[in-house]
Amino acid sequence: MISIPADGVRLRDFRREDLAQYKSLRSDPKFQRFYSEEDSATNKAEELLAMFITQSDEIPRSKYQLAVVSPSGELMGSCGIRIESPRHASIGCELGRQWQGAGAARDAGNALIEFGFVELGLHRIYAETISENKAAIKLCHAFGMKIESERVNDRFFKGRMWNTIVLSISENEWHARKKSA
Numbered sequence: 001m002i003s004i005p006a007d008g009v010r011l012r013d014f015r016r017e018d019l020a021q022y023k024s025l026r027s028d029p030k031f032q033r034f035y036s037e038e039d040s041a042t043n044k045a046e047e048l049l050a051m052f053i054t055q056s057d058e059i060p061r062s063k064y065q066l067a068v069v070s071p072s073g074e075l076m077g078s079c080g081i082r083i084e085s086p087r088h089a090s091i092g093c094e095l096g097r098q099w100q101g102a103g104a105a106r107d108a109g110n111a112l113i114e115f116g117f118v119e120l121g122l123h124r125i126y127a128e129t130i131s132e133n134k135a136a137i138k139l140c141h142a143f144g145m146k147i148e149s150e151r152v153n154d155r156f157f158k159g160r161m162w163n164t165i166v167l168s169i170s171e172n173e174w175h176a177r178k179k180s181a
């Protein structure tokens with residue numbers, strides 16, 4: 001079982017008992033603003049949770065979608081790092097609305113990025129998000145990521161096309177940033 005301390009919050013593997021809280025935080029309409037109908041469906045939380053638990057049992061493990069937990073043990077959301085090809089991984093974060101705006105996503109993501117470069121030996125970590133998801137883009141910039149590319153009209157949901165942005169940070173950039181901090 002993984003457990004990573006992150007400045008005031010903790011990252012740990014998901015458990016079946018997290019389902020009610022995970023379902024509840026994902027059901028908020030504003031939380032779902034940039035999610036497709038499929039990703040916002042009521043059974044999606046159940047499906048994702050089962051997948052995260054299965055991934056945590058895989059050997060060798062390549063996907064670490066972890067629960068972000070408050071000091072009192074409440075489920076705040078999830079933050080994950082997924083190895084997509086050798087030494088390259090994607091990262092993604094989602095927090096329940098009452099937990100947003102307090103730096104928890106930044107702390108959880110920074111801890112996970114450190115885990116990725118130090119423990120997993122990654123060379124590049126990237127995030128892909130809808131171009132209008134300003135909070136997600138701002139969060140990636142706070143991790144030291146830079147915009148790599150933008151794809152125009154490459155997603156379709158909620159009756160319209162959406163652009164997506166890829167941001168990334170390399171191992172060297174991350175080390176340089178740590179040194180200068």
Ligand SMILES: CC(C)(COP(=O)(O)OP(=O)(O)OC[C@H]1O[C@@H](n2cnc3c(N)ncnc32)[C@H](O)[C@@H]1OP(=O)(O)O)[C@@H](O)C(=O)NCCC(=O)NCCS
Nearest residue numbers: 031034093094095100101102105128129134135136138139
């Ligand atoms: C992405 C997410 C984890 C970021 O969490 P957070 O860092 O706590 O986010 P906040 O809502 O506080 O927003 C972060 C920053 O973006 C800014 N922001 C939020 N919405 C904005 C908007 N529509 N336009 C401009 N700036 C915006 C906030 O003001 C904040 O800036 P600050 O740090 O200077 O105050 C959170 O928004 C979330 O869980 N969203 C729902 C799920 C999701 O879309 N995840 C991303 C999938 S790729």
